[in-house]
Amino acid sequence: MRILHTSDWHLGRTLEGRSRIEEQVKFINELCRIVEDEAVDLVLIAGDVFDTVNPPAIAEELFYDALNRLSAGGTRAVAAIAGNHDNPERLCASSPLAVRNGITLYGLPREILTPSPTFLAQSNQRRVTRVAAGQGWAELHIPSCPDPAIVAMLPYPSESRLNEVLTESLDEEILRAEYSKRVQQLFSSFGQHFRPDAVNLGMSHLFVRGGLESESERPIQLGSAPTVEAEAMPIGAQYVALGHLHRAQAVKGTAVPTRYSGSPLAYSFSETGYAKSVILVEAFPGQEVTTREIFLSAGYPLVKWQAKEGLGQVQQWIDEGRDFNAWIDLEVFVTNALQPQDIHNLRQRRERLINIRPVFPETEKLAAEARSKLPIDELFRKFYQERMGGAEPEQELVSLFLSLIDSDKATLSEGIKTQRRGDEEAETA
Structure with missing residues (x-):
């Protein structure tokens, strides 16, 4: 069985107000080509299909078109779950139609999946059908494969979507432990339906401890959803x-091969330089799977420019066609403020120039020198004001900060003394 794993499409998402639909359409086209070229039997979409719980109509249209093309008239299996950005009910609203085309849409962890309608299962073995199903799992008959696929699915499991209070404690460690334990229990329950004569798969949308984040994973949730331990x-x-x-x-x-496919497009400049891909999995019952990363080319790259020689250098780069197809985040070093006409001219010449930030080297240097001469409590006040929109910190908070600094200094001093005593004893010996 050949399985394609993708996730985090975020259809409808923009970049600093600029539409990404053109790139998302290109991604869907590329994905459909890959599925055909690689003779994929089952497509797994692991959540965050949309960027918001109320996506624009064009994003929904693109999703339904993708499902239709991927399912190949009901001969290829597709399974998609809700992520934290998705509205679970909205994602699954088309389920009665989807199941007739071999598509499983699963929104909430407590939802009960049902087998395909009897007339489908009995009348046409050349179409994908759900042979059996229940809470968190489905057994799929796929006509291109001799063996069934059993998929254990856990959509984004926040406390609110689980409809559970996992602990009354506000302690972060206790909450993390209870949350991870609950995820493990759910997966263990769903996994009871795995069989040695089937291809057994898991799918979820969550954060496993140790995973590498980027700034584009904006949390949208009701209720807490901390990290999950790998053993879950x-x-x-x-x-x-x-x-x-x-x-x-x-x-x-x-204990089992587990991967994030990542998003198909770079959604923030923190992802500059990331390669975007989908994962192709080849599986046989009772055997270790093989995986292959297939790199994508649909999205425009996100690039940072730092023009230390001023506006003239930016104009030169534009004339040279540097990073022509990229979205650009620009820092330009200047001695005087940029005029609105300067910014307008740059945007006219390069459409995908997103951010234009002037940098004043002398001002930055003077500010750094001034900050270095301030007392530690004043530095803390300025830092707090910058982060909190100008709000003044309470005196109790400043005092707590200073006490922590003093405590750290005392600990460091004691550590240095201990190290010195150890060194002296070693020399004497």
């Missing part, structure tokens, strides 16, 4: 497909 992944699965983190990566420390 479903035992018995041959592969676990995860969504949520936008950097493609394998998860370390798991």
